[in-house]
Amino acid sequence: MVITPTEARRARHIAEQVPDPELPMLTLADLGVLRDVELTEDGTVVASLTPTYSGCPAMAEMRADVAARLSAAGYARVEIRTVLNPPWTTDWITDTGRRKLTEHGIAPPGAAPRGPVPLLLSPTRRTVACPLCGSADTEETSRFAATSCKSLWRCRACREPFEHVKEI
Known part of the structure; x- marks a missing residue:
């Protein structure tokens, strides 16, 4: 396989279109969990995912779905990496993703809350x-x-x- 910018964009596009298993109206790109997609010199597609939270039960399915889509598109070697730092935040949901949620x-x-959070004794x-x-x-x-x-x-x-x- 000849590694070209076009081929790298194709691999990224395929991974970006994978739907989230828990919110299927969103793609992994909409949700912000697809961190990176690279095509290495030996033709391996390396996709990096960040779980929405520690122990997210959908993470295994996300990994399998991305790998299956890339394999079906003809990529013989696919590696899925989990990236934990920085941790995912709902701020990473794209504007398109937010619009899709509302439409559904x-x-x-x-x-998302940032910095010190006030502790109140009364309900808010x-x-x-x-x-x-x-x-x-x-x-x-x-x-x-x-x-x-x-x-x-x-x-x-x-x-x-x-x-x-x-x-x-």
Whole structure:
């Protein structure tokens, strides 16, 4: 295989199109977990992934899916690396990914917390806009949803339930 910039871009494009197993409306590129794709001199495609959190159960499937797609595209040697530093943050979800979440009725995360976080003894009320009607009159009904990275909410305006991707 002749290594050209075009071939390297092709390998990257293939890896970028792999859907996330837990949020299939997003690609791994939309989610921000696909960190890098390189084509080495010997023709090996090296894709680097970062898990959304330690122990993410979807990581094994992501690795297998990227390797399978690249192999199916004719790349004989594929290596998948796990990159833990810096850790993934929901800030890495692309604008396209956030738009896709909203279009599928899932509230995208806000900005991830940074630096010192104040500790309060009284409960605080977060505002999460309803992805269906846009109202901020919402309430959290469960801290956990179908996956540990999401919580369940209900809109008081349109009365519809929805999931929210937690800020990490």
